[in-house]
Amino acid sequence: MSESARAELTTVADNLAVFHHGQQVIRHENLEPDTRYTEQGIDFQTLPRPSGKLLSTIATVNDVHFGETECGRVDNNPEGPIQRAQPGEQPYPITMNSGAVSEITELNPTAVIVKGDLTNAGLDDEFAAFREHYVDTFADKLFVARGNHDAYQGQEVFVGDQWIELDGVAIALIDTTIPTQTTGRIDPYQFDWLASHLEISTLPVIIMGHHQQWTDGKRSDDYFGLHPDCSDQLDELAVQFSSIIAYTAGHTHRHRVRRMNRSGIPSIEIGCVKDFPGTWAEYRVYEGGVMQVVHRISTPEALSWSERCRHLYQDFGIDYETYALGTLEDRCLLLPHR
Numbered sequence: 001m002s003e004s005a006r007a008e009l010t011t012v013a014d015n016l017a018v019f020h021h022g023q024q025v026i027r028h029e030n031l032e033p034d035t036r037y038t039e040q041g042i043d044f045q046t047l048p049r050p051s052g053k054l055l056s057t058i059a060t061v062n063d064v065h066f067g068e069t070e071c072g073r074v075d076n077n078p079e080g081p082i083q084r085a086q087p088g089e090q091p092y093p094i095t096m097n098s099g100a101v102s103e104i105t106e107l108n109p110t111a112v113i114v115k116g117d118l119t120n121a122g123l124d125d126e127f128a129a130f131r132e133h134y135v136d137t138f139a140d141k142l143f144v145a146r147g148n149h150d151a152y153q154g155q156e157v158f159v160g161d162q163w164i165e166l167d168g169v170a171i172a173l174i175d176t177t178i179p180t181q182t183t184g185r186i187d188p189y190q191f192d193w194l195a196s197h198l199e200i201s202t203l204p205v206i207i208m209g210h211h212q213q214w215t216d217g218k219r220s221d222d223y224f225g226l227h228p229d230c231s232d233q234l235d236e237l238a239v240q241f242s243s244i245i246a247y248t249a250g251h252t253h254r255h256r257v258r259r260m261n262r263s264g265i266p267s268i269e270i271g272c273v274k275d276f277p278g279t280w281a282e283y284r285v286y287e288g289g290v291m292q293v294v295h296r297i298s299t300p301e302a303l304s305w306s307e308r309c310r311h312l313y314q315d316f317g318i319d320y321e322t323y324a325l326g327t328l329e330d331r332c333l334l335l336p337h338r
Contacts, residue, residue, distance in 0.1 A: 007040040008325075010277065012332045013284075013293045014049040020296060023303040047334060052287020055168030059104040060281045062115035062210065062250025063272035065149065066093045066133075067126035071275050072312035079315035083275075083308050092305050093120075096273050097133050099302035100280045103295065105137060107282065110166050112138045113173060115250045115270070116147025116210025122155040143173055147210040147251065151179040161190055163197050168285040169204050172197065176209040176226060176249075183223060184211025184251070186230040191237065198241040204290070204337050205243045206283070207234070212249040213267045215258045225251060238263035242338040245290065248281075255279070255294060255326030257333065266335060270294065277325050278306035283335075294331035 007026060011018040014033035019026040019040045028039055034048040071083040071092065085092050104112060114134060119126035127150075134142055146158040156179075164171040172194055176184035186209070198205065214223050214231035221227065226234070226249075238244040239262050246266045253272040260267050271279045277296050284291040297306070312320045325331075 007042070009040070009042050009044055009328060010296045010325075010331075011293060012044055012046060012328060014047045014291065016293075017044060017046065018296070018298075020298070020303070023300065023307060025298045025303070044328070047291060047293075047332060050286035050289030050291060050334065050336070054284060054286055056110040056166045056285045057107065058111050058113060058166070058169075058171070058283040058285065059107060059109040060113045060115060060208070060248070060270065060283070061097075061100055061104075061273050062270055063117040063147070063253055063274060064093060064097050064100075064114070064130065065117055065120050065272070065274045066097070066129040067120035067123060068093055068274060069120075071309055074313070074316070081311060081314060083312065085305075093274055094129070094133075095301045095305050096275075096278050096297060099278070099297040099299035100273050101133050101137050102299060103297060104280060109141070109282070111164060111171070112142050113164075113171065113208060114142070114144045115173075115208055115248070116145050116177070117149040117250065117272075118144065118146065118158065119150050122150045122153055122157070127157055143171070145173050145175050145208070145210055146177050148177055148182050148184070151177045154179045161193055165201075165203065166285065168287065169206060169283075169290060170197070170201055172205055172207045174207060174209040176211040183227065184209070184225055185227045186234065191230075191233060194237065195241075198237070198243060201243060203243065204245050205241070206245060206290070206335070207247045209247070209249055211251050212256075212269045213247055213258075213260070215261060215267055225249070232261075235260040235262050238265050245335045245338060248292075254324050255330040257330045265338070266333070268292070271324050271326070273297070275309035275312065275324075276306045276321065278302055278309075279331075289337055290335040292331075292333050292335060
């Protein structure tokens with residue numbers, strides 16, 4: 001975005017609106033819920049606040065990619081543009097994750113959840129960098145699922161499913177990886193595990209995993225996200241258990257919300273930490289529902305890097321800026337109880 005271009009409205013909550021104009025950050029706080037405003041020449045409406053008390057807050061990140069050194073590369077193709085840290089700059093995964101950790105620490109959430117692709121290639125030093133930033137900072141607040149980049153050589157680090165009960169919500173964090181593969185799945189034993197928890201839980205449930213759900217288009221065993229068969233089974237589970245209010249994933253490096261075909265609940269994708277727009281997600285859990293609020297990492301160093309990544313894949317005819325950012329409604333929305 002050129003310096004003369006207008007500001008972007010990147011975040012809206014019930015009490016907050018954040019604009020970015022290049023590396024300038026403009027925050028409007030203490031706003032009224034469900035109210036129309038005009039700021040920076042943009043009309044917008046704050047989100048309604050779910051009823052009841054605020055019970056807990058959750059922060060999530062995905063696609064943090066410690067160890068990556070080239071951003072925008074497709075296999076061995078020299079086209080891009082391919083972005084790299086410049087001489088004298090620290091590695092960009094360190095820049096972006098340091099910014100995310102700093103902002104999440106300031107929030108002081110009840111839990112922090114990482115939804116896969118902790119590393120670039122699952123190397124020991126990459127996992128060590130992840131642990132240094134996230135495990136050492138958040139300790140027992142942290143819950144981690146691996147992604148495809150963490151298991152390309154069959155590694156078994158951060159393996160398994162987790163049922164996380166917080167005040168007002170339960171998180172089912174699912175390991176969707178297939179070792180050595182890019183694609184994902186949820187196995188029958190995992191659905192059995194999920195159902196056993198859902199049958200006794202009295203809380204609203206958000207299911208989280210690395211791979212995005214298939215909802216439409218050509219059915220294929222090579223679908224880039226969750227296999228269509230288990231994607232359908234996830235939808236059927238949501239039909240059976242009305243406590244499930246959403247599925248959220250990473251993997252695609254974009255912000256997008258679709259609806260499951262039968263249950264109609266949101267199937268959500270959250271953009272990556274490592275490049276444009278460089279984001280993390282907050283979930284505000286109220287008695288009457290959950291609010292998703294996506295934040296753009298706004299330390300000066302992070303914004304300097306993520307601005308350089310707006311036009312990744314341009315040589316391939318891809319509008320990465322629009323793809324990755326999505327719409328405001330894709331980033332900030334309510335997850336009502338059913």
